[in-house]
Amino acid sequence: MPLSLRVDALRWREHLRSYVAAHPEVVPVVKGNGYGLGRRRLAQEATALDVRTLAVGTYEEIPDVTDAFAGDLLVLTPWRPGAGGAPAVDDPRVIHTVSRPEDARALTGSGARIVLEVLTSVRRHGITLGRLGEALGHLDGVSFEGWALHLPLAGDRQQEAQRLVRALPDAGRTATAVWASHLDAAGATSLAETTATPVRLRVGTALWLGDRAALHAKASVLDVHRLRRGESYGYRQRRSRTASTLLVVAGGTAHGVGLEAPSAAGTARQRVLALSRGGLAATGRTPSPFTVGGRRAWFAEPPHMQCSLLWLPDSVEPPAVGNEVDVEVRFTTTLFDRIELTG
């Protein structure tokens, strides 16, 4: 009785293959919850895609992918001295991201494979242009595998990438590659031309979740209860204002459903907006991500740990126990009970 992800495998894999074929070297990113599909499964798919390098988010994620993927592993979180749980710093499969000159200095002579992350307008991690020369000065006895650029999703990232690589020491030509995120095929190609260096695209969302129509999130209907007017229900013992139906569906906080904290309507302005809509939201009901009978269903109360209570007006035909309803999820925050590849 689960929250399920159905993957139309033929269609999904066709998208994966065509994405890889249409771009310069793709470095699939497998991190966090594996974009809803799981890190290990994605590592297996990356093996089938025949890519050279896989990117993981953290050192802690490495053990999940090492069996399923035999190539190089780029760690996106920057290396820091004493990085707990890290493999040997000179593990020949691991490429470390170095984001501070002092970390480059700490790795001098270690035999580590590294990329130097350049600070972009995202301002997450990275070495400012002015200190790149200093970092380059510490690369004796390490294998320098390129520059890394983490570009924003908004703004002209194309232009930013070009501006940054032109400002790199030796215009980037000291490196064997530029590892970029969030560039399209044309952007990557022109970056490769500017730097006369291969570009490797670190891609997660556009690859794994790029064809949403191949992915169907479904919630089992666990129970259906008739409610008379005035009857109470739920942890919060709200009362039904009309005769209606209470639907219990799979999918709760443990699955990442309802992180929007439904009735905790944040600001006063949001509450006023809800009131002015005169809708159920003002009484504590908020739209749920579940679709029942072609319509977005209301939460009867905030999601429980593994299921949610939905309120159906009598105008909606309730589904039967054991049926499934569609649920709109954010894949990067959803933990499915079951993932089924078909086709």
Ligand SMILES: *Cc1c(COP(=O)(O)O)cnc(C)c1O
């Ligand atoms: C997570 C991450 C990516 C992948 O991001 P998507 O938006 O999922 O493609 C790429 N580069 C870096 C540095 C990341 O941390």
